[in-house]
Amino acid sequence: MTYDVATTTPEGAQRLRRVAKVCEGYGLRVQKSVFEVVCTDADVLRLNDALLRIISDTEDSIRIYRMHQGSFKAVTTLGAARPLPHDGALVL
Amino acid sequence: MTYDVATTTPEGAQRLRRVAKVCEGYGLRVQKSVFEVVCTDADVLRLNDALLRIISDTEDSIRIYRMHQGSFKAVTTLGAARPLPHDGALVL
Numbered sequence: 001m002t003y004d005v006a007t008t009t010p011e012g013a014q015r016l017r018r019v020a021k022v023c024e025g026y027g028l029r030v031q032k033s034v035f036e037v038v039c040t041d042a043d044v045l046r047l048n049d050a051l052l053r054i055i056s057d058t059e060d061s062i063r064i065y066r067m068h069q070g071s072f073k074a075v076t077t078l079g080a081a082r083p084l085p086h087d088g089a090l091v092l
Numbered sequence: 093m094t095y096d097v098a099t100t101t102p103e104g105a106q107r108l109r110r111v112a113k114v115c116e117g118y119g120l121r122v123q124k125s126v127f128e129v130v131c132t133d134a135d136v137l138r139l140n141d142a143l144l145r146i147i148s149d150t151e152d153s154i155r156i157y158r159m160h161q162g163s164f165k166a167v168t169t170l171g172a173a174r175p176l177p178h179d180g181a182l183v184l
Contacts, residue, residue: 002094004123031096031153033125048170055171061123064168068160076156078140079147 001027002034006059018054019062022047036072093119094126098151110146111154114139128164 001023005016023029026047027037037047044064051062093115097108115121118139119129129139136156143154 002123002126030155031094031125033096033123034094034155048168051170057171060171062170063122063126064170065157065159065163066166066168067157067163071157071159074158076140076158078143078154078156079149079152 001037001062001064003062004033004060005055012056012059015054015056015060019051019060022050022054038072093129093154093156095154096125096152097147104148104151107146107148107152111143111152114142114146130164 006012023035098104115127119127
């Protein structure tokens with residue numbers, strides 16, 4: 001999942017911190033605004049619900065890409081990025 | 093593909109602009125640091141090569157996720173994010 005949260009206001013910066021904190025409970029932060037999450041369908045619903053309670057409908061943007069199993073292993077990394085290990089049933 | 097480019101220096105800010113400009117030639121910018129690209133295998137190699145010439149090996153990070161066809165249609169968007177149309181053979 002990837003996110004843009006508008007941080008030009010203190011409220012925006014606070015939303016960004018809250019979004020990151022929620023996501024850290026579910027997956028691995030691989031870039032500033034990118035998390036890789038391995039979880040169940042029920043977790044996806046809980047995560048969506050938690051994020052919707054935080055973000056601004058008009059200023060922030062979150063995109064959740066559902067990946068096939070093994071996709072994270074096949075990620076190409078350039079520069080300082082490194083592949084990370086994942087285990088589990090559903091790759092979000 | 094997703095990227096973090098360190099922008100604490102003028103050189104970093106310039107690299108970020110150059111990375112974004114190259115990516116804009118290949119795909120759709122859906123967030124500040126996220127592009128969706130539909131392209132051929134040859135394009136992937138050209139894009140990787142162009143990016144490697146720009147980024148800092150130690151300060152910047154680029155991750156390229158290879159998606160299955162149809163994955164972009166299945167993306168979940170929260171907030172201001174919107175699904176975008178894509179056509180083509182290979183979804184990167």
